[in-house]
Structure formats: structure tokens, C-alpha cells
Amino acid sequence: MKWLITILTIALTTTGCMLESPDPCDSSPVSCDVAVDTRPAKPSTPSLSATSGTEAITINFDAPRAEYHFVHYSETLPVGTQNQFKTTGTSHTFTGLDPNKEYHFSVTAVNSRGISPTSSTVTSQPKTVATSPAVSATSGTSNTVSWTAVNGADDYVVCMSQATPVTTSDTAVNAGTGTSYVHTGLTAGDTWYYMVTPRNEVGAVYSIEVFTEVLPQTPGTLTAAPKAEGGAVTLSWTACTGHDGYNILYAAGSQTLAYLQANGSTKAITSKTKVSQNISSLNINRLGSYVIVAYNSAGSSMYSNVVEEQAVPRTPQLQTPDVSKPGKVTLTWNEQ
Numbered sequence: 001m002k003w004l005i006t007i008l009t010i011a012l013t014t015t016g017c018m019l020e021s022p023d024p025c026d027s028s029p030v031s032c033d034v035a036v037d038t039r040p041a042k043p044s045t046p047s048l049s050a051t052s053g054t055e056a057i058t059i060n061f062d063a064p065r066a067e068y069h070f071v072h073y074s075e076t077l078p079v080g081t082q083n084q085f086k087t088t089g090t091s092h093t094f095t096g097l098d099p100n101k102e103y104h105f106s107v108t109a110v111n112s113r114g115i116s117p118t119s120s121t122v123t124s125q126p127k128t129v130a131t132s133p134a135v136s137a138t139s140g141t142s143n144t145v146s147w148t149a150v151n152g153a154d155d156y157v158v159c160m161s162q163a164t165p166v167t168t169s170d171t172a173v174n175a176g177t178g179t180s181y182v183h184t185g186l187t188a189g190d191t192w193y194y195m196v197t198p199r200n201e202v203g204a205v206y207s208i209e210v211f212t213e214v215l216p217q218t219p220g221t222l223t224a225a226p227k228a229e230g231g232a233v234t235l236s237w238t239a240c241t242g243h244d245g246y247n248i249l250y251a252a253g254s255q256t257l258a259y260l261q262a263n264g265s266t267k268a269i270t271s272k273t274k275v276s277q278n279i280s281s282l283n284i285n286r287l288g289s290y291v292i293v294a295y296n297s298a299g300s301s302m303y304s305n306v307v308e309e310q311a312v313p314r315t316p317q318l319q320t321p322d323v324s325k326p327g328k329v330t331l332t333w334n335e336q
Contacts, residue, residue, distance in 0.1 A: 040066040040109035043119040048105065050127040050202045055152075056095040057124050059105050063090075063116060066109030072118070079106045079121055097126040099152020099200060125202045126152065133196040135210045137298035140188040140217040140242060145196065146180040147207070153177075153198035166195040166209050188217045188242025189296055216243035216294035218302040224290055224309035231314040232280035235290055237304060243294035245270045252282050255289035257306050264291075284311040 043063035050057050059071060070084040071092050085092055097103060102125045109116040133147040145158055158181045161170040175181040175196075183192065193211040197204045220238020227234045235248060249264035269277060282288040287310045294301040322330035 038065070038111075039114040040064065040111050040116040042117040043069070043107040043109050045120040046105060046107055046122050048122050048124040050124055051093070055097050055099055055126045056093050057097060057103060057105075057126055058091060058093040059107070059122075060091040061107045061119065063107065063109035063119075065111055066116070067111040068109075070108045070110065070115075072106045072108070074104050075101055077104055077121070079104045079118075081108075099126040099150075101125065125200060127200070127202050127205050133194060133207050133210050135192075135194050135212045137212050137215040138182065140215050140240075140301060141186050142182055142184045143186065143192055143194075143212055143214060144180060144182050145194050145210075147196050149179050150198040152200050154200045155198075156181075157197040157199060157204070158183075159195045159197065161193050162190060164193045164209065164211065166193045168197075168206075186214045188214050188240070188301075190214045190242070213296050213298040214242060215298050216296050216301040217241050219246065219292050219294050219304045222290065222292050222304040222307050224307040226309065226312040227278055227280075229315055230312045231284060232278040233282070233288060233290070233309045233311050234276060234278050235292065235307070236276045237292055239273070239275050240294050240301065242296060243272060243301070244296045245272065246274075246292055246294050247300070248277060248279065248290060248292050250279055250282070250288055250290045252286040252288055254287060254308055255306070257291060257303055260289060260291050260306065261303075264289075280311070282311065284313055286310065 040063050043061045046059050046061040048057055048059055061069065063069060068086055068088045069090070070081070070086055072079045072081055072084045073094065074080060074083055094103070102123055104121055104123045106121045107119040133145055135143055135145045138144045147156070155177055156175045157172050158175050159166050159168060159170050159172045160183060173181065186192065191211060191213045193209055195209050196207045217240035219240045222235060222237045224233050224235050246269040248267040248269065249260040250267065251260055251264045255264070265281065267277065267279060279288070279290065287308055289306055289308050291306045292304045317334040319332040319334070322332070
């Protein structure tokens with residue numbers, strides 16, 4: 001019995017000596033039976049911004065403990081990993097995109113321990129590219145605004161005002177999907193400012209501002225008569241509105257409007273209130289053709305009717321009769 005007790009004592013003593021070595025888990029702040037995931041965390045939901053005028057989308061994201069990131073992109077859902085861009089930064093700009101399409105994006109973060117879960121998917125469409133519009137005065141009551149078709153635009157809004165700058169709070173008209181808009185019901189001579197806004201689901205891109213003055217009204221009926229004193233033709237017309245002055249076109253002979261526009265001589269009338277003018281430039285032995293048009297900074301109005309007339313000789317200027325000779329009177333006058 002003493003022998004058995006001695007063996008048990010030795011065994012217990014030996015076992016006690018084995019437990020005297022320190023246990024590494026005693027000083028560890030983490031339990032030895034819990035695995036530590038040191039992969040990057042799932043990136044937060046990315047943010048997207050479409051850049052005006054460049055057909056580009058910029059993605060921004062954040063993921064701690066990442067050595068680099070994969071930005072995944074696709075035109076369809078789900079995004080998957082078939083298309084990806086590697087970057088060490090936290091943003092990337094995709095350029096040359098099609099504004100007619102939607103693009104979907106997600107992000108994963110990577111370090112030496114592995115790849116993070118994929119972020120939430122975000123979607124955007126490139127903004128349309130604004131083009132510079134043009135405006136032309138169409139008539140004395142209308143202006144025409146035109147622009148080049150914009151890739152990706154769903155429609156166009158034309159903003160207009162008689163003051164500058166034009167803002168989105170001014171009068172706005174949806175011009176649909178066309179590339180022009182006729183602004184009617186205007187007053188001759190007024191100045192209007194315009195801005196064209198292509199739009200799609202992402203937003204609008206505002207164009208530069210353009211402006212024009214409304215064309216003058218067409219001068220009233222033109223009439224012509226020989227000047228009473230001779231040597232000239234007197235033209236008369238009814239005043240119009242919105243003009244800075246008039247141009248009279250004339251040529252010898254019986255001529256058409258097209259001929260006068262191409263070959264006629266011009267007499268400028270800079271007075272806004274004048275409604276008649278003598279033309280003495282043509283020989284009195286020649287029939288003349290005449291037409292009048294009003295103008296302002298935007299251009300010329302429509303032309304009036306064409307009239308034809310010939311000047312009569314000037315009234316002879318009789319000199320003092322010579323009665324120096326008995327029974328005879330000699331008359332002299334200035335040659336016309």
C-alpha cells in the first residue's frame with residue numbers, strides 16, 4: 001500500500017510540474033478560441049456625381065484597412081465582378097459614357113488578409129452635354145431659338161426673359177425633343193434673352209445665354225410721286241415700330257425686288273420719325289424702281305412693296321427779261 005501511494009504522489013507531482021508553464025491565452029485580450037477577421041470592412045455605400053458637359057461619372061467610397069479597392073461597374077444588374085477597376089484611392093472618374101444609358105457601381109476593398117464584402121450598388125446616368133444655342137429674329141413678332149441635338153437628352157426647356165441674366169425662375173417652355181423653338185407674340189424692337197436646358201433623369205445642364213432684338217415691323221405701303229419742283233421722286237411710307245432707321249433701295253428701270261436687293265443703290269434714313277424722302281440720284285429721263293426696308297440691331301424687316309416712278313424736269317428758273325430793244329423782249333432761263 002505504501003508503494004502505491006508513493007507512485008500516485010509522484011504522478012501528481014509530475015502533472016503539477018507540467019502546468020507550471022504560463023498559458024499564452026492568459027495574457028491575450030482575445031479569447032484563444034475566437035478567430036479574428038482582419039479583412040477590410042465592407043465599404044460604405046458609394047456616392048456618385050455626374051459631371052456636366054463631360055459625359056462622366058465620379059464614384060467616391062470609403063473602406064478602412066484596405067490596401068486597394070476594386071470598383072465594379074456594369075450597364076445591367078447585378079453588377080458582378082466581370083468589369084472592375086483597381087485603384088489605391090477612394091474615388092474614380094469614368095469618362096466617355098453614354099448619356100442614354102444607366103450605369104451601376106459597387107466597391108470591394110482588398111488587403112493581404114482577403115477581400116471585403118461588396119458594398120451596396122449605386123446607379124447613375126451621365127448628365128447631358130449642354131450646347132450653345134443660337135437665336136435669330138424671325139419677324140417683327142417672333143424669334144427662333146435653335147440648338148444642336150444633345151446625346152442623352154430626354155427633352156429641352158427654353159428659359160426666356162427681357163432682362164439678363166436668364167434664370168430658371170423666368171418664363172420656361174418645354175420644347176419637347178426638337179432642336180428649335182419659335183417664340184411668338186413679341187413686340188418689334190424688344191430685346192429677349194434665352195437659355196436652353198437639355199434634361200434627362202440625372203438632371204439638367206444649363207447653356208450659355210444668347211439674346212436678340214425682335215425685328216422691326218414692315219414699313220407701311222410705299223408710294224412715289226414726282227417732286228413738284230421736278231428733278232426728283234418723292235417717296236412716302238407709313239411709319240413702323242421697333243426700328244432704328246430705314247434703307248431705301250433704288251435702281252433705274254423697271255426692276256423686281258430680287259434685282260433691287262442684289263443690285264440696287266442704298267439711301268440710308270437714320271431718323272426714326274421720318275416718313276418721306278426725295279431721291280434725285282436718277283436721271284430725269286429714266287424710270288426708277290424703289291423699295292424700303294426697316295432695320296435694327298437684329299436685322300431687317302420684310303421689304304415693302306416696289307414702286308416705279310420717273311422724275312419730271314425741274315421748273316425752269318426764268319431770268320430777268322431783256323427789254324432793252326424797242327418792240328422786243330428777250331427771255332433767258334437756267335438750263336435744267
